[in-house]
Amino acid sequence: MKHAWNPWAAAADLLGLVGARLGLDTEWKDVGDESTRTVAGRFVRLSGGRTRCELRGPVSGQAVVFVHGFTSPAYVWGELPGRLQEQGYRTLVYDLFGRGLSDRPDVVYDRDLYDRQLLDLLGRLRLGGTVHLVGLSMGAIIATEFTLRHRERVASLTLIDPAGFSVELPGPSSLLTVAWLGDCAMHAFGGPFLVSGNAKAVHDKSLVPELQAKFRPQLAYLGYKRAILSSARSMPLADFSSGYRKLAGYRLPVEVFWGKQDEITPVAGATLAGKILPKAKFTLIEGAGHLSHYEKPDVVTPVLLDFLRRAAVREKRGKAFVVASSARSEAKPARRGAPKR
Numbered sequence: 001m002k003h004a005w006n007p008w009a010a011a012a013d014l015l016g017l018v019g020a021r022l023g024l025d026t027e028w029k030d031v032g033d034e035s036t037r038t039v040a041g042r043f044v045r046l047s048g049g050r051t052r053c054e055l056r057g058p059v060s061g062q063a064v065v066f067v068h069g070f071t072s073p074a075y076v077w078g079e080l081p082g083r084l085q086e087q088g089y090r091t092l093v094y095d096l097f098g099r100g101l102s103d104r105p106d107v108v109y110d111r112d113l114y115d116r117q118l119l120d121l122l123g124r125l126r127l128g129g130t131v132h133l134v135g136l137s138m139g140a141i142i143a144t145e146f147t148l149r150h151r152e153r154v155a156s157l158t159l160i161d162p163a164g165f166s167v168e169l170p171g172p173s174s175l176l177t178v179a180w181l182g183d184c185a186m187h188a189f190g191g192p193f194l195v196s197g198n199a200k201a202v203h204d205k206s207l208v209p210e211l212q213a214k215f216r217p218q219l220a221y222l223g224y225k226r227a228i229l230s231s232a233r234s235m236p237l238a239d240f241s242s243g244y245r246k247l248a249g250y251r252l253p254v255e256v257f258w259g260k261q262d263e264i265t266p267v268a269g270a271t272l273a274g275k276i277l278p279k280a281k282f283t284l285i286e287g288a289g290h291l292s293h294y295e296k297p298d299v300v301t302p303v304l305l306d307f308l309r310r311a312a313v314r315e316k317r318g319k320a321f322v323v324a325s326s327a328r329s330e331a332k333p334a335r336r337g338a339p340k341r
Contacts, residue, residue, distance in 0.1 A: 027191075031104055031221040039101060046120040048113060049103030053094035055125055056081065061090035062155070062312060063127050067118070068093075069137030070163070070231060071194055072201075073100025075214045076136065078294040083301045089308070092131075094121060096142075098227025100218050109227050110234035114142045115149055122153070130155035130315065132308055137163045137265060137290065138231065141240045144247050156253040156311035158304060161262050161290050164240025165269035165276070183229065190225040203261035203289035211291075244276045253311040254280040257300055259288035281307065 032050070041054035054074065064084055066077050074093040081091040095102035097117055098109055107113060122131065132155050135143030140162030147154045185193075198211040218224055236243070247254065254277055258270045267284065274282060283303050285292045293300040 027220065027222045027224060029220045029222065031101060031223070033221075043101075044121060044124050046117060046124060048097060048107070048117055048120070049105045051094055051097070051103070051117060051121055052101040053092060053121065053125070054081075055090070055092050055127075057085035057090035058088055059090065061085075061088045062308070063090050063092060063129075063131040064308065065118070065122075065127075065131045065133050065143075066091065066093045067114075067133065067135040067139035067143045068096060068099070069139045070235075070237065071099070071197060071228060072211075072215055073102075073218060075100075076291065076294065078291075079297045080134075080293050080301065080304075083297065084305070084308075087305055092121075092125070092127070096139075098224065098231070101221075104221065104223025104227050106223075106226075107230075108234050109230035111142065111145045111236075115146050118142070118146055119150065129153075132156045132158070132311065134158040134160065134304075135162065136160045136293070138235060138237060140164065141235060141237070141243065144240070144243050147250070147252065148243060148246055151250060151252070154252065155315050156255070156308065157247070158255045158257070158307065159280075160257045160293055160300075161259055161265050162256065162269075162273070163237045163265055164244065165265070165272045166239050166241055186225045186229050190228070191219050194219070194225075194228070200263040201290045202295055203259065203287055204295055207295065241272070241276060244273070248277050248279070253307065253314060255304070255307045256280050256282045257285060257292050257303075258282070259285050259290060259292035259295070261288060262290045262292070264290040 039052070041052050044051050044053060052074075064081075066074070066081060068074055068076050073095040077093050081093055084091050096114060098104045130153055133143040133147065135141070135158070137160070140159040141164045143157060143159070147157050195212050195215060198215055199205065199208050201211060202208065231237075256270070256273060256277070258265075258267050258273075260267050270282065270284065273280075283300075285296050285299055288295045288299075
């Protein structure tokens with residue numbers, strides 16, 4: 001079957017050739033390459049594809065699930081999971097579809113995809129009961145959406161420099177949402193553009209070379225830039241206020257961390273977040289950018305641990321109340337009928 005000629009697709013291909021000629025187009029390997037199996041963690045086959053994950057810590061510990069953001073995969077959590085493991089928690093970090101070493105299926109990268117990925121992953125890893133969710137940037141949207149759809153699975157929710165609080169995308173990033181222009185630009189020059197974006201992720205610029213070195217490997221795998229484009233167009237990165245407003249109606253412990261020097265989701269969004277989530281606990285972190293937990297683990301870790309402990313106590317009390325109420329109901333004597341005349 002012959003397909004109609006698409007001038008924009010042709011332009012993207014032409015720019016791709018130019019970019020490749022200049023050494024700018026970096027995708028050349030299949031993420032399913034056997035060599036990826038030598039990396040840390042494990043690969044789990046889900047309904048949507050293969051997912052790389054790391055499940056660590058005592059089996060008896062409460063599960064804390066980390067959901068990363070828009071461009072950087074699970075390495076972006078830095079020291080935080082390990083610090084929680086030392087305190088007895090069982091942590092799960094994983095690469096979202098289209099990022100890191102997880103598969104890049106040819107689908108729309110939206111909330112439905114990421115909700116299904118997380119739900120499937122918890123099932124395959126046999127993490128039953130409730131989990132504590134921690135979401136970074138776009139991951140905050142994914143974690144919130146999961147909470148709205150599966151409230152019974154979530155013990156608490158932590159949002160770190162969250163996307164979706166009516167923050168406009170930066171000029172170059174907003175171009176990604178324009179179909180033909182975004183395709184052409186990403187196809188040809190996306191690699192260098194995405195690598196350079198790491199400079200805005202932290203306030204301490206001495207961390208930039210380290211972050212860029214960790215970021216580059218995923219660019220070699222086919223489908224990464226396609227996934228980024230799809231997420232830019234299908235995820236409510238600029239405005240997820242409707243979802244956060246629904247979250248405000250849930251009886252659930254919510255905590256928010258925000259770097260005061262965040263250049264990607266500016267701290268001005270915290271003002272709106274405070275109005276939408278008035279019962280949430282907010283911690284603004286001085287001297288930190290978008291990756292506030294990465295730059296300031298000594299600040300974030302104790303606050304997060306205290307929050308998780310309080311959330312666990314609250315959940316335990318809630319379960320005890322339900323059990324006690326059920327016992328009282330069963331203990332009530334049956335109501336006798338009216339005496340016969």
